[in-house]
Amino acid sequence: MSEIISDLNTIDKESIRIAKKYKQKNKNAAGSKEGTFTKIAFISISLIFVVLMLVVPLISVVINSLKLGLAFYIESITTEYVISAIRITLLATVIAVIVNTFFGIVASWAITRFNFKGKQILTTLIDIPFSVSPVIAGLSYIMTFGRMGWATPILDTINEALGTDIQIAFAVPGVVLATIFVTFPFVSRELIPVLNAVGTDEEQAAALMGAGGLTIFRRITFPHIKWALLYGIILCTARALGEFGAVNALSKTRGGTFTLPLEIDALYLSGSADSITASFAVSSILVIISVIVLILRNIVEYKVKK
Amino acid sequence: MYLELKNINKKYGDYKASDDVNIQIEKGSLVALLGPSGSGKTTILRMIAGLETPDSGDIIIDGVRVNDIAPAERGIGFVFQNYALFRYMTVYDNIAFGLELKKVKKSDIRKRVNELIELTGLKGLEHRYPNQLSGGQRQRVAFARALAPNPSLLLLDEPFAAIDAKVRKELRSWLREMIYKVGITSIFVTHDQEEAVEVADEIIVTNKGRVEQIGDPVSIYKEPETPFVSEFIGQSTLIKNYYKLKGFEQGDYIGAIVRPEFVEAFKRDNSDFADVIDSSEVGTVTDILFRGNSLEVRLDVNGIELTTHRSLERRPIYIGEKLRVIVYRLFAVDEHRAYLLENTELQKKGFKDRRLDTYIYNENKYVVI
Ligand SMILES: Nc1ncnc2c1ncn2[C@@H]1O[C@H](COP(=O)(O)OP(=O)(O)OP(=O)(O)O)[C@@H](O)[C@H]1O
Ligand SMILES: [Mg+2]
Numbered sequence: 001m002s003e004i005i006s007d008l009n010t011i012d013k014e015s016i017r018i019a020k021k022y023k024q025k026n027k028n029a030a031g032s033k034e035g036t037f038t039k040i041a042f043i044s045i046s047l048i049f050v051v052l053m054l055v056v057p058l059i060s061v062v063i064n065s066l067k068l069g070l071a072f073y074i075e076s077i078t079t080e081y082v083i084s085a086i087r088i089t090l091l092a093t094v095i096a097v098i099v100n101t102f103f104g105i106v107a108s109w110a111i112t113r114f115n116f117k118g119k120q121i122l123t124t125l126i127d128i129p130f131s132v133s134p135v136i137a138g139l140s141y142i143m144t145f146g147r148m149g150w151a152t153p154i155l156d157t158i159n160e161a162l163g164t165d166i167q168i169a170f171a172v173p174g175v176v177l178a179t180i181f182v183t184f185p186f187v188s189r190e191l192i193p194v195l196n197a198v199g200t201d202e203e204q205a206a207a208l209m210g211a212g213g214l215t216i217f218r219r220i221t222f223p224h225i226k227w228a229l230l231y232g233i234i235l236c237t238a239r240a241l242g243e244f245g246a247v248n249a250l251s252k253t254r255g256g257t258f259t260l261p262l263e264i265d266a267l268y269l270s271g272s273a274d275s276i277t278a279s280f281a282v283s284s285i286l287v288i289i290s291v292i293v294l295i296l297r298n299i300v301e302y303k304v305k306k
Numbered sequence: 307m308y309l310e311l312k313n314i315n316k317k318y319g320d321y322k323a324s325d326d327v328n329i330q331i332e333k334g335s336l337v338a339l340l341g342p343s344g345s346g347k348t349t350i351l352r353m354i355a356g357l358e359t360p361d362s363g364d365i366i367i368d369g370v371r372v373n374d375i376a377p378a379e380r381g382i383g384f385v386f387q388n389y390a391l392f393r394y395m396t397v398y399d400n401i402a403f404g405l406e407l408k409k410v411k412k413s414d415i416r417k418r419v420n421e422l423i424e425l426t427g428l429k430g431l432e433h434r435y436p437n438q439l440s441g442g443q444r445q446r447v448a449f450a451r452a453l454a455p456n457p458s459l460l461l462l463d464e465p466f467a468a469i470d471a472k473v474r475k476e477l478r479s480w481l482r483e484m485i486y487k488v489g490i491t492s493i494f495v496t497h498d499q500e501e502a503v504e505v506a507d508e509i510i511v512t513n514k515g516r517v518e519q520i521g522d523p524v525s526i527y528k529e530p531e532t533p534f535v536s537e538f539i540g541q542s543t544l545i546k547n548y549y550k551l552k553g554f555e556q557g558d559y560i561g562a563i564v565r566p567e568f569v570e571a572f573k574r575d576n577s578d579f580a581d582v583i584d585s586s587e588v589g590t591v592t593d594i595l596f597r598g599n600s601l602e603v604r605l606d607v608n609g610i611e612l613t614t615h616r617s618l619e620r621r622p623i624y625i626g627e628k629l630r631v632i633v634y635r636l637f638a639v640d641e642h643r644a645y646l647l648e649n650t651e652l653q654k655k656g657f658k659d660r661r662l663d664t665y666i667y668n669e670n671k672y673v674v675i
Contacts, residue, residue, distance in 0.1 A: 210378030
């Protein structure tokens, strides 16, 4: 018996030795001259590309924004228009994130935990915002809620009945809806693969012990998905803050329904040298937010991997 | 009867995962559900637990029909195939979870959890997470967690599947001991006959959604009732022209199942077998395999391939050697049943089987029963 065991041991050692040798050989292959050259070439190309296309332009935004001095910078980001734009942007973002987080959890739960007809269709539908141009999203809301839209009579009736004056197209609700539309898939997109990977075993075990749906979600499922959820929320936030196309179609009042990207566009298009610098100043707010989001994203990504 | 399944049917689409299943289990017994992969073992377990609903039939626990009773109310502890421990909870919290749900007092929870940790030998690991445990330790946690709320029926789905062969053996006797200590009626699923024989008091053999046979390990082994059981248990080979073997006549069967321990092969000059040599016939050794504690010998007897095991203590043999062969008995099978046929020549002479032990062969080892 002990002979067999010692035999097995030698076999084990042998196979480990072979494995090590193999690894070394592989490393050598990558470490050969040719390999090094390819490696350096690939890394430099990607690096140069990223720097030229992304980093330099963004830095130039920040530099340009300070061209006329700090006083001008502060002045340009505190105009009535800009403050209003910040307010609208934050409002749209917060609502979009809340709605889409809720929706994302419900939808991904439905898709991964229940069997129903049309599941595949639902999965595909959720992804529509990824494949449809945001401008079309904006236009479709105009078609629905605009002067000629099919939903306008309904809205009018409601307004009449309640004595309210809710407008959607070319009003703040429209901006919010458009933002929700374009950021729709982010949370569920992150959650679906995680929920699939986690499986239902733990949930079943908990259910068998008598745990209700909410307890199961809170104690069992949520810990599994929390980082993916946060990641989805961050992506959703980043996209909501920067959305231009869809909002542009629905928002025409500067200082009323304009978001930051629209305000930047307006400042830039107004053409005077001062206003162009001002547009850079306002842009730098978004750049700074983006950098913060990027850092958060990396932290969360690291946690997700762990 | 503590647990009864009456005429249970369950279909997945067109596939009958359970086909008129009838099972009765006594209080306090430890039962194995044994069958090949896909034979519906898990399905039966899940229906008992209420994780799956049968299409028809009754599930009765302790005299109460539980079909419409919620899973959590059935008083069942379930050990999942891969344990399904809560990965974001410590060992302690895993075991305490079921008790917390029942709103047991904190101090009572602590008492019960510590008791189980003591019982399962997990002391010192309370604050570890499942991914910081070995396979065997995980199994213990799963076991403790299932037992925590004091269930009256314990269901285990392949409790040893995720554990490597060496530790598995230890855990088997551990689990058996534990279950007896706790005194809980238990059913465990396995597709390993050695495991079933070693752990269970009673074995339920399943195949294609049907229950083939229910009985204690010895009777399952010695008196298989169906063709499937006779072939599935032990190291069995089906031969068509069994009637060409000396001592067996043709009957209304489709074939016969022979196990290695039914076959004796000896050298001509072996004096131990001098009295039966007339009842033997010539077989040529076609292959010899070393099986650790014995040799597995393939023989060609009149064109029929037979297999036997040979002790390493006996004289060496070689391929091509002509030995004398006797088949003591075999299981003749028709479409539905298996019948034990004894060697008529030997019976006439009043000779008995010379083998002292009967054993089940599995995973290169023998289990003596
Ligand atoms: N949810 C399901 N949907 C469709 N078919 C299923 C489902 N669950 C099980 N089956 C089928 O029912 C049959 C029995 O499955 P079951 O899981 O009970 O087998 P098993 O005996 O436990 O097998 P194993 O030893 O591989 O675990 C299999 O053919 C399987 O494919
Ligand atoms: Mg199974």
